[in-house]
Amino acid sequence: MIKSIREVAEDEQYFTKSMSSNVIQLTSSTLDTYRTLIKHFKENGIFFHTYQLKEESAYRVVLKYLHHSTEVKDIRQELLEMGHVARNIVNTHHRQTKEPLNLFFVDLEPADNNKDVYNITALQNKIILIESPQVNKKHVPQCVRCQQYGHTRTYFNKPYACVKCRGSHNSSDCVKQKDTPAKCALCGGNHPANYKGCEHYHNIIKGNNAHRTPPVNSNPLPTDNYVPTKTQPNPPLQQRSYT
Numbered sequence: 577m578i579k580s581i582r583e584v585a586e587d588e589q590y591f592t593k594s595m596s597s598n599v600i601q602l603t604s605s606t607l608d609t610y611r612t613l614i615k616h617f618k619e620n621g622i623f624f625h626t627y628q629l630k631e632e633s634a635y636r637v638v639l640k641y642l643h644h645s646t647e648v649k650d651i652r653q654e655l656l657e658m659g660h661v662a663r664n665i666v667n668t669h670h671r672q673t674k675e676p677l678n679l680f681f682v683d684l685e686p687a688d689n690n691k692d693v694y695n696i697t698a699l700q701n702k703i704i705l706i707e708s709p710q711v712n713k714k715h716v717p718q719c720v721r722c723q724q725y726g727h728t729r730t731y732f733n734k735p736y737a738c739v740k741c742r743g744s745h746n747s748s749d750c751v752k753q754k755d756t757p758a759k760c761a762l763c764g765g766n767h768p769a770n771y772k773g774c775e776h777y778h779n780i781i782k783g784n785n786a787h788r789t790p791p792v793n794s795n796p797l798p799t800d801n802y803v804p805t806k807t808q809p810n811p812p813l814q815q816r817s818y819t
Contacts, residue, residue: 584616585609623734625719625727634663634683635690640705644676651680654699659692661685681709716780720747723761723769725780737761739769 577600581590589609593601604610607629617624642651644667652662664683669676684690694706721729723737739747742759752758761769762776771777 580616580620580622581613584612618733625734627727633686635686635693636709637682637684637693638707638709639680639682639699640707641678642680642699642702642704643678646700651682651699655682655684655693655696658696659689661687682706716777718770725777737769742769 578592581592581602585604589605590613591603591605593603595601602613604613610629614624614626616622639651648665648667651665655662661684662682663685664681666681667676668679668681684693696704696706698704716725717728718725719727719729720739721736722734723739735744736746737743738745738750738752738761740750740758741752742761742764743750757766758768759765760767760771760774760776763774765771765774767774
């Protein structure tokens, strides 16, 4: 693996860390190195997953009180005239009835004036309200390609795992009969991999990392006459590695 990486990057441009299940965590020091490595992995069929760069992520807001029949192109044009470039605009629907709501999710292209969008109080002579989206801290994203939690298929390049039968194929190509039991790709149980009653899923929402099981503390702190010792400071940021 390291030999392959050295073909396109210098040693001082990246750091590696060996994880469980024979997984290597790779941290690049520059954006150019990151893009070079991703291109190298794709060209050589190396399985990997990554995350969207913060510099490329859209600025999402919620637009309220605008009728659902409003044309998306009209919303986009009016936002553009106010100095905001919309990457994507989606009308939301009721979770159960599927009826369209007077609410839109708007993804803006990253810009210095993104926060100014909250000052907009009207579009097309209609009173509106723009807010930040509510974040569900308990939500853990699940990849529809490999069924693992903690990432999505957008920045992923690993083998398929069917959500229905655990097979190495796209879930949309599955030929499993409805009268045969499902097979979970995560725990092997008789249910689909996206079943929220799965033991694997409950281990994650209880606080375990989506990619590894936290280590067990074999040396718990004594409860009597305990005096805390001085800890070493964290290493400088440039010496620390992150996914």
